[in-house]
Amino acid sequence: xxxxxxxxxxxxxxxxxxxxxxxxxxxxxxxxxxxxxxxxxxxxxxxxxxxxxxxxxxxxxxxxxxxxxxxxxxxxxxxxxxxxxxxxxxxxxxxxxxxxxxxxxxxxxxxxxxxxxxxxxxxxxxxxxxxxxxxxxxxxxxxxxxxxxxxxxxxxxxxxxxxxxxxxxxxxxxxxxxxxxxxxxxxxxxxxxxxxxxxxxxxxxxxxxxxxxxxxxxxxxxxxxxxxxxxxxxxxxxxxxxxxxxxxxxxxxxxxxxxxxxxxxxxxxxxxxxxxxxxxxxxxxxxxx
Numbered sequence: 001x002x003x004x005x006x007x008x009x010x011x012x013x014x015x016x017x018x019x020x021x022x023x024x025x026x027x028x029x030x031x032x033x034x035x036x037x038x039x040x041x042x043x044x045x046x047x048x049x050x051x052x053x054x055x056x057x058x059x060x061x062x063x064x065x066x067x068x069x070x071x072x073x074x075x076x077x078x079x080x081x082x083x084x085x086x087x088x089x090x091x092x093x094x095x096x097x098x099x100x101x102x103x104x105x106x107x108x109x110x111x112x113x114x115x116x117x118x119x120x121x122x123x124x125x126x127x128x129x130x131x132x133x134x135x136x137x138x139x140x141x142x143x144x145x146x147x148x149x150x151x152x153x154x155x156x157x158x159x160x161x162x163x164x165x166x167x168x169x170x171x172x173x174x175x176x177x178x179x180x181x182x183x184x185x186x187x188x189x190x191x192x193x194x195x196x197x198x199x200x201x202x203x204x205x206x207x208x209x210x211x212x213x214x215x216x217x218x219x220x221x222x223x224x225x226x227x228x229x230x231x232x233x234x235x236x237x238x239x240x241x242x243x244x245x246x247x248x249x250x251x252x253x254x255x256x257x258x259x260x261x262x263x264x265x266x267x268x269x270x271x272x273x274x275x276x277x278x279x280x281x282x283x284x285x286x287x288x289x
Contacts, residue, residue, distance in 0.1 A: 079133030
């Protein structure tokens, strides 16, 4: 009598020759003739296979392939007798498939083609391992690590690319601000011009009404007389406003060509007169300080 655990198959031999498969549970054996020489586990197992290879752009990378596999009940004989170590066999096929698939792609393409690599490994293993009584349930690319220097270089390239994109976005933002500021300035100047035009139109209308009223009330006055009176009145109002501000530093000079020439001559003669007269003497032989 012998017991076989759940999710296992016992290999029964009689006198050194395969006799039958023993299912899980209690199995009757002929004493001295039959014996259970081994057991095949039907549980799902996982094997992590690290594989170093080179990409199309000559970058060495380490890829870890996780293979999930199990033995088939109907092929327990092949699983026990044909392979002494299924793990070693799986590793060999993984190495062969990865090293023939990855070199077709660059490093960036290999990262993007992880599913393609895993599918290629699964198809190759299923085709080969089914002959030995094993089925491949799933293959996963769980890690892909280039050399440290290459990894740091890619990080620097990515950081530079992101910095360039950030600067471009900042420049676009500054451009938008400048455009909006220019549009606002143009709109402000336009509205200011409209306001000035309306102000001048109102002044002209007021002057016209004032001239009409003044001419109708006082006989013999002309529009020129009225304008002279208005200008004189504004001139005195301006002088009054300037005089009320003690800190005012405004100097009014005539700016016609004749007036400028006359002013220049007067300044020149005054300066020359002061230079030739010399400093005035004070009483008692002293000098003004």
